Every structure is written in structure tokens, then in C-alpha cells.
Amino acid sequence: MSVLSKPYFHDEAAAFAFVEGIIWNGSPVCPHCGCMGRIGAIKPNPEKKVRMGLKKCGDCRKQFTVRIGTIFEDSHLPLTKWLQAIYLMCSSKKGVSAHQLHRTLEITYKTAWFLEHRIREAMRSGALAPFGGAGGAVEVDETFYGREPGKKVGRGAAHKIKVLTLLDRETGVARSHVVDDLKASTIEPILREAIAKEARLMTDEAHHYRVIGGEFAQHGTTSHAAGEYVNAADPTIHSNTVEGYFGIFKRGMRGVYQKASKKHLHRYLAEFDFRYSNRAAKGVDDEARAIKALEGIVGKRLTYRGPDKRLA
Numbered sequence: 001m002s003v004l005s006k007p008y009f010h011d012e013a014a015a016f017a018f019v020e021g022i023i024w025n026g027s028p029v030c031p032h033c034g035c036m037g038r039i040g041a042i043k044p045n046p047e048k049k050v051r052m053g054l055k056k057c058g059d060c061r062k063q064f065t066v067r068i069g070t071i072f073e074d075s076h077l078p079l080t081k082w083l084q085a086i087y088l089m090c091s092s093k094k095g096v097s098a099h100q101l102h103r104t105l106e107i108t109y110k111t112a113w114f115l116e117h118r119i120r121e122a123m124r125s126g127a128l129a130p131f132g133g134a135g136g137a138v139e140v141d142e143t144f145y146g147r148e149p150g151k152k153v154g155r156g157a158a159h160k161i162k163v164l165t166l167l168d169r170e171t172g173v174a175r176s177h178v179v180d181d182l183k184a185s186t187i188e189p190i191l192r193e194a195i196a197k198e199a200r201l202m203t204d205e206a207h208h209y210r211v212i213g214g215e216f217a218q219h220g221t222t223s224h225a226a227g228e229y230v231n232a233a234d235p236t237i238h239s240n241t242v243e244g245y246f247g248i249f250k251r252g253m254r255g256v257y258q259k260a261s262k263k264h265l266h267r268y269l270a271e272f273d274f275r276y277s278n279r280a281a282k283g284v285d286d287e288a289r290a291i292k293a294l295e296g297i298v299g300k301r302l303t304y305r306g307p308d309k310r311l312a
């Protein structure tokens with residue numbers, strides 16, 4: 001026996017039971033009329049094209065499956081393959097490429113690409129509690145990735161895509177944003193919305209943090225330009241945790257995904273944020289992480305025009 005021999009990875013009925021357990025928790029809800037009682041199961045019958053997991057609502061008489069209203073709705077792929085894909089993406093620290101998924105799951109590259117972006121959408125967290133709400137440290141830093149569309153390659157980072165990451169050191173939750181520039185007017189609203197006033201803000205000495213820093217309980221800075229990564233007077237003032245996060249993100253993007261355009265980068269960041277925020281060091285094992293991703297499949301339907309040419 002191994003993790004990969006679990007029935008829900010191979011048996012479609014078991015896969016439906018598993019997903020229904022997570023989404024409905026024992027009481028199915030009709031997506032057409034919202035009723036929760038008098039819902040009957042229809043026995044699957046492939047010869048008569050009766051689908052697996054089909055239910056019928058006794059109130060509105062309409063039929064549905066647990067796929068409706070989730071990232072699975074527009075897909076014909078068996079749930080077993082979806083669950084395999086989610087498990088692989090949740091259990092690999094740096095992610096899984098669409099090419100790898102295409103080979104491992106024996107699906108087309110195009111399907112693998114669609115699958116990955118939908119799973120990233122499931123991983124995207126909605127509104128989070130304000131970071132640093134209990135007076136803890138929140139590290140904020142920026143990194144650069146790939147190419148900003150329409151910018152000439154120059155010496156600095158002006159031609160690169162800018163990523164701003166906020167990391168709550170107490171809860172270990174990371175939240176990343178793709179930003180157009182590093183002006184204070186761009187960064188301030190993001191910090192103001194996500195970070196509690198009680199927080200201790202930790203940044204480097206960049207200009208764009210100077211003014212907003214005063215809005216929090218403390219603003220601790222280190223001078224990266226002077227080679228200082230931990231404040232000499234107070235060693236709790238540093239941004240090493242968010243630097244560590246950037247390391248995982250960059251190794252994953254370089255080694256696994258290779259290239260992402262600005263249009264799609266926020267989804268890759270959602271994936272890295274998700275895995276980091278639910279990592280093994282916080283006691284979240286691979287299966288628990290996959291279940292957490294499954295809890296995010298509702299209300300995240302997306303339609304795409306097709307694979308990014310640059311990724312193909």
C-alpha cells in the first residue's frame with residue numbers, strides 16, 4: 001500500500017464520495033434551488049449515459065452533481081485524475097509542470113495546462129484576517145521575476161515584473177501580489193488593507209516603506225545596502241523569513257515552471273503562497289494540504305482562452 005493506492009485516486013465512485021464529503025459534509029445542497037432536503041441519488045449507468053455522482057432534487061426536480069459550481073464543472077476529466085493532479089501539486093514543494101502532469105496522468109498537455117491553472121485558482125485564498133493582528137511581526141519585501149511586457153532589458157530591475165510579498169511571522173502565512181511599480185502610492189494601499197495597525201512591520205530601508213511604516217506599532221528596518229540583514233540592536237528585526245519564501249518561489253519558477261507571463265504570474269504566486277502557508281513545518285501533511293485545496297474549489301470557475309503561447 002502507498003498513498004497513491006488510495007481508492008479515490010482510481011475508483012470514480014470513491015472519488016465522488018471523497019469530494020462530496022469535503023464539499024457537502026454529509027448534507028448535499030441543490031445548486032439550482034438551494035434546498036438541502038429530499039435529495040436522492042441516481043444510480044450511475046454508463047449504458048444509458050447516467051453520470052456518476054448524479055443527484056436529483058425533490059423540490060425543483062432538477063439534477064446535479066458535486067462538480068457544479070466548482071473548478072471541475074466545465075471538465076470532462078474523471079474526478080480520479082483531478083484528485084491525482086491536486087495531490088501532486090500539493091505534495092511537491094516547488095510544484096509540478098504541465099509537461100510532467102501531461103506525462104504522469106496521460107492527459108494532453110493542453111488539458112494539463114488548464115487543470116493546473118484551475119487548481120491554482122482553488123489554492124487562491126480569499127479574504128484573510130489582518131496580518132500581525134496580535135502585535136506580531138509582519139515582513140514585507142519585494143522581488144523581481146521575468147520580463148515586464150514592453151520594457152527594454154536594462155541593467156537594474158526596471159524591466160522585470162515586480163512581486164510584493166507580505167509574510168506574517170507568527171502564523172507563517174504568506175500573501176503575494178504582482179505590482180506594476182514600487183511607488184509608495186502603489187504599495188501603501190496593499191499594506192494598509194492587509195496589515196493590522198498593531199503589527200510590527202519589518203522591511204528594508206527602501207523609500208516606499210518610509211511613510212506607511214509610521215502607521216504601524218513599530219517599523220523595524222535593516223539596511224541591505226549596508227550588508228545588514230538582521231538589525232544589530234534588535235535581532236527580531238529582519239526580513240529573513242520572506243527572503244526564504246522568495247528562495248522557494250524562485251527555485252520553483254526556475255526549475256519547474258521556467259516561464260510565466262505577467263498575465264498569469266499571480267496564479268503561480270497563489271500556488272506558492274498556498275503551499276508555503278500550509279507547509280509541513282506547520283504540521284500540515286500532504287493529504288491535509290490536498291484537502292485544503294479541495295475546500296477551495298467552490299465558486300472558482302474560470303474560463304481561459306487557451307494555453308499561454310510562451311508556456312507551450
Ligand SMILES: [Zn+2]
Binds near residue numbers: 033034057060
Ligand atoms: Zn433543487
